[in-house]
Amino acid sequence: MNLIRKILFPFAILYGFITSIRNFLFDKRILKSTSFDIPVIAVGNLSVGGTGKTPQIEYLIRLLSDKYKIATLSRGYKRKSEGFVLADLTSNAEILGDEPFQFYQKFPNIQVAVDANRTNGIKQLLSQKNRPEIILLDDAYQHRKVKAGFYILLTAFDDLYADDFMLPTGNLRESRSGADRANIVVVTKCPKNLSDEKQEEIRLKLKLNCSQQIYFTFIDYDDAVYNEEEKIAVNEIISETKLLLAGIAKPKPFYDYLKNENDECLTFPDHHHFSETDLNNIQNKAQNKKIITTEKDYVRLKDARGISKLYYLPIKISFISHKQNFDTTILEYVKGDS
Structure with missing residues (x-):
């Protein structure tokens, strides 16, 4: 302390x-x-x-x-929208927040909603035609x-x-x-x-x-890293020089699982919104190397301008x-x- x-x-x-x-x-x-x-x-x-x-x-x-029929309801921490939002095809991490957007992308058969007022959020969900x-x-x-x-x-x-x-x-x-x-x-x-x-x-x-x-x-970390095009086994990528990037509360176990002595680790605050300066810094440090990030950070970075060779490591309990x-x-x- x-x-x-x-x-x-x-x-x-x-x-x-x-x-x-x-x-x-x-x-x-x-x-x-x-x-x-x-x-x-x-x-x-x-x-x-x-x-x-x-x-x-x-x-x-x-x-x-x-x-x-399942629905998740989150506050949508650091989202740029307000009130009740039910995820749909127009949603992204800025509208929902990173974790709800992750739920939406991984589990297309459930409803994902955000509302800081959980009472109102539940009432809104229960008023939907497809009631959870x-x-x-x-x-x-x-x-x-x-x-x-x-x-x-x-x-x-x-x-x-x-x-x-x-x-x-x-x-x-x-x-x-x-x-x-x-x-x-x-x-x-x-x-x-x-x-x-x-x-x-x-x-x-x-x-x-x-x-x-x-x-x-x-x-329990996955034995592979992923993006929307390919999957690479961790044992294949572990010796490769790469940039490890995390914007989560406690990133050390993530780094420890993937890191070799030549890798660089780039840490941001939890739920970080990546600015243009951040993106430029990531590109400069990556220098065309693979970037491995957390699943939560991937949903915010995958469509960012100039970010290439980006992969994420899934986890589960x-x-x-x-x-x-x-x-x-x-x-x-x-x-x-x-």
Whole structure:
């Protein structure tokens, strides 16, 4: 924790007090939460950024979309549109935001919508002729004006909410007690070989109640990189000199998976909008070499002027154990609430 964050500790106490009062008012139904007559699953975290919400949403889409009509609803962070937007053939990352546009491109059989007002967004989705049967709320754990039927809380293995502090001293959006609302807690970005003993240590640290389930997942990188024309195996490209580019919260594992000693890494802030200056800088550093980026950055860069030889590395989450239990819990909730 740096000195400035330590100095701001009194503000963290104040922020924690304000968010606790807000949660108390929602818990006591003094502030209104709206529930809906279809299954609504909210995925989110207590901290800001970097817990793996996008691959978790994609996992749920794959689990559910063969049997149900699915819609995702996101805020559309840093998009240049306003209000409710339902993705269509005219949509792009600037209109939807990078992650919703990624959902739209990867899963053409689902509806993808954005609206900062999640209550209005759900109402708009339910008014569509092709009404969804399940809505997945992306990054909506603190959006308490909607009462979801099921909550999945994510926390990163190397940045557990139990070890964190309130903003601005730490990265928590609300106090650790907010975890009590979760039906399931998923510890993300774990080592693949995480021991049973370490899992038990984390369970105890998070202090979950007896009704809550906990799962441990890791990021599973694809064995190839892609663009719209071709696929190249990672083991073929790993020794080639290339430019690695990432605009995500925690890019180190991405770099570690692909990097050799001659590669250059170019890092931008999470959800970065690439300016003309950025694009020129990327071209100058690439010098006609292949550019490998994240899937989220690819949807923003693939049509950018002058950017060539651009590829992305897909990721997904995999469960260390008890995957079937997780799937069954979700499917039973959906069936019971349908």
